[in-house]
Amino acid sequence: MVIEKKKWGDILQILLIRHGESEADILQVHEGRADFELTDRGRKQVRAMAEKVKKDFLPEIIYASTLKRARETATVLSEVTGVPLQLEEELMEYNNGVQAGLAFEEAKKYPRPVHLHDRYEEGESHIEFCMRIETIFSKILAASTQKRIAIVAHGGVINCLLRSFFHMPISQDFYFLNGDTGISLLEIKEYRKVVHFLNNTSHLDADEVLKSF
Structure with a gap:
């Protein structure tokens, strides 16, 4: 990722926000490109997240994946904060092909990818x-x-965004855990990168936090 100070001034803060709980979590199926909606619990999580962002980290624009669970999350965030929303298809979750929407046991019949390609x-x-x-x-x-700015997306996408931010090798076996509606705040100030926090779920009740992973 090439950083060009002249493109966006002296400072840019980036909110990374995962969508709320989706129906796939209840059905115990692989999600990825399967296009499930939020659950009632997920909508409650999103409302709490949106209120926290409005109060503490108000962005000026929201970018979001077009998949239902992320789009609905971002739409609520936009409505609560009054911040414009821009949908980006390229922010969709990892395309897991035939595995999408399959029950965990059923999906085992398809060999898991071993190599990066x-x-x-x-x-x-x-x-x-x-x-x-x-x-x-x-x-x-x-x-x-x-x-x-805010980017509303998926666990896999946020992992890739963080890897890009940290300039991590594509082959590194490392995963950033993100709970439902988890918020991360990054900052680029001139040529210095700052991590304010990762996966903040303080807007959720204690029992909700345990259920969000």
């Missing part, structure tokens, strides 16, 4: 996924004239 049938490889997210992240940063 492997993929599930009709899906994308890890390399293709990371490059897709790297590209849209770079485009968003290059176009940003705001002081703070």
